[in-house]
Amino acid sequence: MKENTGDVDTRNVVKNRELLYRMIISQLYYDGFQPIAATLAAAVHADPPCPPSDRLINLMMVGLQHEPDRKDRLAASSGAEHLLGTTGFDLEYEMDASSLAPEPATYETAYVTSHKMACRAGAFSACGQLVATGSVDASIKILDVERMLAKSAPEEVDPGREQQGHPVIRTLYDHTDEITALDFHPREQILVSASRDCCIKLFDITKASAKKAYKSITDAEQVLCVAFHPLGDHIIASSTQPVIRLYDVTTSQCFVCPIPSHHHTKQVNSIKFSPNGKYFASGSADGAVKLWDTVSNRCFNTFVNAHDGFEVCSVAFTRNSKYLLTSGRDSSIKLWELASSRCLIQYTGAGTTGKQDHHAQAVFNHTEDYVMFPDEATTSLCTWHSRSASRCQLMSLGHNGAVRFIVHSGTAPAFLTCSDDYRARFWYRRNTH
Structure with missing residues (x-):
């Protein structure tokens, strides 16, 4: 009818x-x-x-x-x-x-890897097939995602396929102190690492026998953050002093902003390039978030007291480069619209409000439907709907120490948590039909 x-x-x-x-x-x-x-x-x-x-x-x-x-x-x-x-x-x-994508609280631990000391750095490759973890013991591990999934659910592996090897495909030893940050090259099989030994190192991870970096950049201070430009030709780095460095990957030439008033006044805790590569953001212990032009290397906007005077712990762009997600030591997460320099949404309710001892990161899931943040006091994962800021189900992260780093895959329902209990946990949401 x-x-x-x-x-x-x-x-x-x-x-x-x-x-x-x-x-x-x-x-x-x-x-x-x-x-x-x-x-x-x-x-x-x-x-x-x-x-x-x-x-x-x-x-x-x-x-x-x-x-x-x-x-x-x-x-x-x-x-x-x-x-x-x-x-x-x-x-x-x-x-x-x-x-909406599946809530992160529905993910399960698919693999756990251990270091000899606290694990405080991690990264996913751009394709989502590799994971890197870094430790206070100065070691770096690179793990294969497919092998981790096969280890955790062997019954799901196609019997006709070759036997999967060990998930840890590389262990790199070329630093002499804590690994503070890791990032994969956006196009090539290269990993960059930062360390408290005052060095930035670049590793060619295609070479199975290579334990040492093929390039090393030495700083005068302990290096805290490092990130690749979306084209992979430059990296930005920060140390225990306030000035951000921009390095040419090929020549190792260093550039810094020539205007003293543009710089932060305390150490930079987090730096990220925008996906369109036009600018980068920094969050500092001085409480400010700054936006920098990639070409001129100058600051063009500052959010003063972005978290009411508390240290800024993390910065993360949305994929369209229009918004910036920040977290602070006040345990709050904020979403900023860059065109208007306004905080549009605040995600609240994490259990340790105002009482964090460590820096914690706020991250999006792979579809940007959810905002994720590890609660320090309860070692739980706090999740919010990114648009409405409504709280989702709380989930225990299963660590016996503070979660010092969290990063979500950009391509799949998977994330990594790194903890002071020496372990890194790989979380994954399997299809449930």
Whole structure:
């Protein structure tokens, strides 16, 4: 039986009206009118919650451009570029709740590897097939993800395939002190490491017998952070003093910002390039978050007291380079819109509010549907819906010491936790049919 056209039209009108209400609520939140937005959300029963977004004003300005009597009033750059499709997290677009990835609390431990001392650094390769862990014992391990999964569930391995080897495919010994940071080259089989021995080292991980780095860069201070540019031709590094270094990978030439007032005043705890490679972000013990231009190597924006004066522990960009996720020693996580320099969302409720002894990282899952943060006091994983900031299920991480580092795969439902209990745990969500 054919559906009545009038019924279809009525449903479309209702659906569009609901969308309009949601955009009005989001715009009110974005503009700082939280009480009004909350009242309207309750009145129209907006569910799921509406995150802050300026999509409505952008749509309105684009629409006005097509009104004949308005065209002369509006510039061509009125914001239409914001309507281009993107992947991952973007507050300008409605999201179907049914398309959410599995909650991180549903992941299970697939493999555990141990160092001789505390494990405090980790990284996933760009393709998601390799994991690296670094320890206070100065060693670095590289593990194969497929082999870890095969070890944890041998019954799922295809009998026709060759026998899987040990998950640890390399152990690198070329530092003399704690490994503080690791990062994989975005395109090649190269790993960069930072250490308290004042060295940055580059390893060619295609060579099975090579335990030593093929290139070493020496600093005058202990190196705390290191990260590759998305093209892999430069790295940024920070040490126990405030000045950030930008290195050319080929020549090892070092560049620093020439303007003293641009620098942090205390050590930098976290640095990351934006995925588009145009800028990088730094979070410091001085409480500030800074944004730097990659070409000029100069700071173009500073969020002073980003976490109410507490140290900034981590920075992480969204894949579209429009937002920055930060965490602080106050145990709060904030999402900043870079175009407006505003904190749009704050993720709260981690158990150790204001009482962290160590730095902890806030990270997105691979689809950017969730924000993850390890709670120091309970050794649990705190998770929030990234758009609504609503809390998800708490999950024990199974460590016997503080989780000193967490990193999620960029390609799959998998993450790594590194702990003072000497262990690194690889977590994975298997398909459940």
